[in-house]
Amino acid sequence: MSTLTPTERAAVLSSWIKPSSDNEKDQQDRAERMIIGAIKAHPAFAGTDIRVYAKGSYANNTNVRRDSDVDVVVENHDCFYYEFFDCDAPPSGTIAPYTGDWTPERWRREVTAAIVNCFGSSDVDTSGEVALVVSEKPGSRPSADVIPSFAFRRYDTTDQRVCHEGSRVFKKTGGYIDNWPEQQLVNGRRKNDSTGQRYKNHVRALKNAENILAKNGLMQTKPSYLMECLVWNVPNATLRTGDLDTGFRATLLWLWEHLTDQYIREDWEEPNGLKYLFAPGKKWTVDDAKEVVLKTWQFLDY
Numbered sequence: 001m002s003t004l005t006p007t008e009r010a011a012v013l014s015s016w017i018k019p020s021s022d023n024e025k026d027q028q029d030r031a032e033r034m035i036i037g038a039i040k041a042h043p044a045f046a047g048t049d050i051r052v053y054a055k056g057s058y059a060n061n062t063n064v065r066r067d068s069d070v071d072v073v074v075e076n077h078d079c080f081y082y083e084f085f086d087c088d089a090p091p092s093g094t095i096a097p098y099t100g101d102w103t104p105e106r107w108r109r110e111v112t113a114a115i116v117n118c119f120g121s122s123d124v125d126t127s128g129e130v131a132l133v134v135s136e137k138p139g140s141r142p143s144a145d146v147i148p149s150f151a152f153r154r155y156d157t158t159d160q161r162v163c164h165e166g167s168r169v170f171k172k173t174g175g176y177i178d179n180w181p182e183q184q185l186v187n188g189r190r191k192n193d194s195t196g197q198r199y200k201n202h203v204r205a206l207k208n209a210e211n212i213l214a215k216n217g218l219m220q221t222k223p224s225y226l227m228e229c230l231v232w233n234v235p236n237a238t239l240r241t242g243d244l245d246t247g248f249r250a251t252l253l254w255l256w257e258h259l260t261d262q263y264i265r266e267d268w269e270e271p272n273g274l275k276y277l278f279a280p281g282k283k284w285t286v287d288d289a290k291e292v293v294l295k296t297w298q299f300l301d302y
Contacts, residue, residue, distance in 0.1 A: 016208035017201035038118035055181035080151035104170035111148040180272035
C-alpha cells in the first residue's frame, strides 16, 4: 500500500469505526427474534425458566459492517452451576442440589431440536463443540451461533455474599466454558461513555484492520474478541488522545509498548473483568496480539 497522507488515513479510520448499517441491524434483530420464537414454540420447554439473549459484538455494538453474525445464548435457569473462587467452600448442604431432568446432554439435545424445527436441518450445523450454527440467508438474516447454556454463579467469598452471575456452556465432548456477558456489556458501556465513544470506535477500527490484513494474506485470521480485549486494556486517557487519527495511533503505540512488558501484561483482563486475557488455554497468544498491532501500524503508515 502506498504511503497514506493524514487526510487519507483519517478517511480510512472514519470508515472503519462505523457499526453495522441499519439494514444489517434489521437482519441481526430478525435472526434473534426467530431464535427466541423457536425456543418459545418448543413443547419440551413448557414450564422451564429460560433466558434467551444476545451476547458478543452484536449485543455490545462492537461489530463492524459486512461482518455481522449474531451470538444468541439459550440459558436454562431452572438450575444453576456454581464454584467458589479463591476461597473456601462452605459446609456441604448450604446450596440445595438440583433434582430435575435437565442434564447438559438433554438441554443441548432439546435446544438443537427447537432450532432445527424452526430453520430446517439443512440450515443448521450441529457439528460444533459449543454452538449450533444457523446459516445466513442473504438479504434476510446473517449467520447465527446458538449457545445452549446454564446459569452459573461464581462465589468469591465463603459466605456467598460476593457472587458473580454468568453463563456456563458444556462442550459436546466434555468440559465447559464460563462466560460473563452481562459484565462485558455493562463494563463496555461504561468505558465507552468515559472515553467519548472512543472505546468502541477503536475496537471496530482494530477489527476492520484485522479483517483486511487477513483477507489480503498478510497474517492469519485472529479471533474477533481479541481486538475488543486489547482495546479494553488501554487507559481511557490514551483512547481520548487528540483526534481520531492521533488517538488510534496512541492506542497502538501503548499496546505495543506494554505487550512487551510481561509483568504488566500478566494483569490484563477481558472486558468482563473476571478473566485474565493471556491465561493458559486461550484461543490467542501474546504473539498474536503483537502481530495485529504491528501490522495495523504498518498498514496505516504510522
